[in-house]
Amino acid sequence: MTTSEPLVCPRPPTDKPEFTIGTLRKAVPEHCFKRSTWRSFSYLIVDLVAVAALYYASTFFDTVAPTWLAYGALWPLYWFWQGAVCTGIWVIAHECGHGAFSDHAWVNDVVGFTLHSALLVPYFSWKHSHRRHHSNTGSTAKDEVFLPSKDESDEPLIKYTWYRAGLLVVQSLLGWPLYLLFNVSGREYSRVANHFDPTSPIFSKRGRPGIVLSDLGLAAVVYGLYKAGLTLGWAWLVKSYVVPYLVVNFWLVTITFLQHTHPNLPHYEDEEWDWLRGALATVDRSYGILDIFFHRIADTHVAHHLFSQIPHYHAEEVTQAIKPILGPYYSKDNRNVIKALWQEVAVCHFVTKEPASRPGVVWFHTTTREHLVRATDAAAAGFDPVKAAKGVKAE
Numbered sequence: 001m002t003t004s005e006p007l008v009c010p011r012p013p014t015d016k017p018e019f020t021i022g023t024l025r026k027a028v029p030e031h032c033f034k035r036s037t038w039r040s041f042s043y044l045i046v047d048l049v050a051v052a053a054l055y056y057a058s059t060f061f062d063t064v065a066p067t068w069l070a071y072g073a074l075w076p077l078y079w080f081w082q083g084a085v086c087t088g089i090w091v092i093a094h095e096c097g098h099g100a101f102s103d104h105a106w107v108n109d110v111v112g113f114t115l116h117s118a119l120l121v122p123y124f125s126w127k128h129s130h131r132r133h134h135s136n137t138g139s140t141a142k143d144e145v146f147l148p149s150k151d152e153s154d155e156p157l158i159k160y161t162w163y164r165a166g167l168l169v170v171q172s173l174l175g176w177p178l179y180l181l182f183n184v185s186g187r188e189y190s191r192v193a194n195h196f197d198p199t200s201p202i203f204s205k206r207g208r209p210g211i212v213l214s215d216l217g218l219a220a221v222v223y224g225l226y227k228a229g230l231t232l233g234w235a236w237l238v239k240s241y242v243v244p245y246l247v248v249n250f251w252l253v254t255i256t257f258l259q260h261t262h263p264n265l266p267h268y269e270d271e272e273w274d275w276l277r278g279a280l281a282t283v284d285r286s287y288g289i290l291d292i293f294f295h296r297i298a299d300t301h302v303a304h305h306l307f308s309q310i311p312h313y314h315a316e317e318v319t320q321a322i323k324p325i326l327g328p329y330y331s332k333d334n335r336n337v338i339k340a341l342w343q344e345v346a347v348c349h350f351v352t353k354e355p356a357s358r359p360g361v362v363w364f365h366t367t368t369r370e371h372l373v374r375a376t377d378a379a380a381a382g383f384d385p386v387k388a389a390k391g392v393k394a395e
Contacts (some may be wrong), residue, residue, distance in 0.1 A: 008379050009283060009331045011264040014361045019325050021276055025387060027321050032314035033307075037102040040311060043295065044092050046110070050085045054078055058240060075239060083247025084293045089115055090248055091295045091312070091389060096128035098308045117217035119248060122180065124210030125195040129186075129202050134308055137260075138278030140267050140351065144181065145186050146260045148267060149350040152367050164345050173246050176254040254296070254341055258285055259301045261344050262333060263364055263375035267351050272360025279305040283331040284319070285340065298337075303329060347378040347385060361365065 058078045061070040095101050096112025109123075133144035142148065149150070149155065157163040178184040180195040189201040196215055198208040229237040231293050268274075279302075286299045300315035303322060310318055313338035323330050333340060351362040354374070364375035371389035381388040 005332065005334055007334045009262070009264060011376060012280065012329050013330055014266050014268075014277065016274070016277065017280075017329055021306065024322050024325055027325055028307065028310075028318050030320065032310055032318050032321075035100060035103050035309075035311050037104065037107060039313065040095075040101045042093070043313070044089070044115075047085055047089050047259075049091065049244050051082065051089070054082045055240065056083065058082075066350070075298045079243045081245055082244040083251065084290055086119060086244055086248045087251040088293045088295050089298045090119055090121070090252060093119070093121070093123065094297070095295075095312060097123065097130060098234040100309045102310045113213070113217060117214075117221050118220060119222060120177075120245065122195050122211070122214035122218055123215045124207070125203070126180070126214075127206050129195065130209070132202075134279075134305065136273075137275075137305055138266070138268050138280065138281035139273045141187075141267050141273075142188060142270075143278075146257060147185065147187050148261075148348070150351075150352065150362065151363075152350050152365070152372075155349060158349050162341075168341070168345055171257070172250045172253055174249070175257075176249045190198070198248075206207070242334075251294070255287075255298050256335070258337060258340060258344065259283060259298065261348050261364075261389075262331070263344070263347050263379040265331065267362050268356075269360040269362060272358060277332070280326070280329050280331075283333050285333050285335075285337055287337055302326075302332075343379070346383055347373075347375040349375075 058075070061074045061078070065074055085110070092101065093112045093115035096108040096115070097249065099108050101108050101111055111219065112127070113123040116126070129144050131141075136144065137143035140147065158167070181184060182378055183189070183193040183202075186193065191201060194200050195202065196211070196218075198211040198215075200211075204209055214340045225237060225241065228241075234353050259282050265281050265283060266277075267281065268278060282300050282301055282305055287294060291299050295312040296315045297312065300312075300319045303310070303315050303318040306322070307318060335343070348364040348365045348385040349366045352365050352372075353359075353362050357363065359362045366373050366375055366385045368385050368389045371385075373385045378385045
């Protein structure tokens with residue numbers, strides 16, 4: 001963060017930009033579009049070695065350390081760092097789904113399928129729905145996930161702190177499997193949708209064999225975990241795998257939520273939406289040293305939405321190349337991400353139109369007992385909707 005950058009990024013323009021995706025493409029050095037299978041594998045190998053080393057260290061916790069130290073420090077440290085490393089592995093598998101790991105499609109799919117299955121992710125199912133998200137980002141009708149509500153009555157309890165805290169816990173730990181199983185936070189379909197039914201409306205008929213294969217991969221991993229639990233004990237399974245898995249879920253949902261939820265980000269209705277402005281309706285955020293573990297998925301997300309087939313190890317260079325052209329269309333928020341998570345949940349409740357905005361552009365709002373409050377004004381008032389309702393406005 002430079003001294004000139006605000007903590008809370010301002011609203012970007014919503015007019016159609018003068019630049020095109022072709023303009024941005026020309027600004028990116030050509031080598032950034034080249035994928036190296038060996039370089040990609042080098043990052044994966046480092047992650048796998050870290051996972052093995054952390055697990056090996058954990059096998060001594062209960063035998064060498066006193067209980068208070070094992071469960072007061074060592075196991076929590078293992079859970080945190082194993083979850084962080086496995087989140088990075090999750091990101092590499094996600095990169096495979098975009099074809100950014102290797103020039104060879106079969107390498108992308110074999111690696112992605114193996115890694116995501118090990119993390120209980122249906123690789124081909126999510127690969128399909130995630131591509132639809134990239135094709136419709138920022139659309140209030142067709143985006144695939146984290147679609148904002150258009151009606152303040154949808155969450156009547158959201159104004160209460162206790163409810164928001166409970167919502168965050170559920171969202172952070174269970175939001176990912178709830179999305180896969182029940183399409184929670186996803187777009188509406190004509191019937192029940194999930195990521196495990198080959199006939200789900202999320203998928204085309206051509207993609208059904210991949211859905212079945214994804215299900216079989218998950219079934220094999222679940223069976224393996226079951227057998228491991230029988231052999232090594234259920235406590236071992238919970239401590240070694242389940243808790244890090246929940247940490248991965250936390251980071252995955254938190255990262256995704258904060259990429260697309262911000263008091264100053266627009267959404268677009270059908271008549272106004274286009275792919276470029278939709279792709280720009282996301283925000284970069286830094287997670288400190290975890291950016292390295294997460295393979296830059298959070299602090300270079302704008303570039304990722306513009307050029308999703310670029311490997312993560314070129315993402316920083318791409319971001320720096322396109323920022324001068326994007327100008328005010330580029331959004332980067334500099335708040336602590338955990339603080340921002342709470343603040344976004346506090347003010348980004350539903351989207352609606354504003355009289356001064358372009359037709360078809362909607363913005364996040366919240367309410368007090370008596371007033372409709374723009375999320376951008378609540379942010380300017382220290383994320384206090386009541387104070388914003390009394391007259392504190394964003395510039």
